[in-house]
Amino acid sequence: MLIAALGFGSIWSTRPGRDGSPAAHFNTTGILASGKYRHRSCVYGYIRINGCTGFHPKLADRSLSRVFESEPMAICNGKRKLFLKEFLPKGTNPERYLTRVSSAEVGWIDMRPCWICDGGEVISFSEGNGQQEILALLPLFGWISAARGLFHLIPDEHRPWRAAFKYMNNGGHQ
Secondary structure: OEEEEOOOOOEEEEEOOOOOOOOEEEEEOOEEEOOEEEOOEEEOEEEEEEHHHOOOHHHHHHHOOOEEEEOOOEEEOOEEEEEEEEEOOOOOOOOEEEEEEEHHHHOOOOOOOOOEOOOOEEEEEEEEOOEEEEEEEEEOOOEEEEOOEEEEEEEOOOOOOOEEEEEEEHHHEO
């Protein structure tokens, strides 16, 4: 699967490699509490990126709008896992998008009704202290519904590895 990274969650952790092998970096969602991001998972999952790719969490913004080769998301013992295996050459067109959304950007997301498009997959969803942060995989033109409306993920027609959420109202008219 080819996944363009548009955003990462707030919490990073690193596990050192064994016997000199590179470290593994893990990313998930969190909520700001007492000045620190903390786990408040409604749905727990994480992204893994091995250090042998050249990736480092302190430079994660350099990986945005880059396309990774990935396995499909797996669920093991109730944990959702997405392994981003390697960077692909610049200009590679993605099949899906790794997105990060917060309630500060789109308004409160009510998980009970249909709030994410068919084909959308939640990796991690944290909620607490009046805040939400979500990591999700979305297809091209996927959408989420929140208190402020319906937001469609629109790829850049000339650079499809980049995409942004656009507010759509009344049937998609901006």
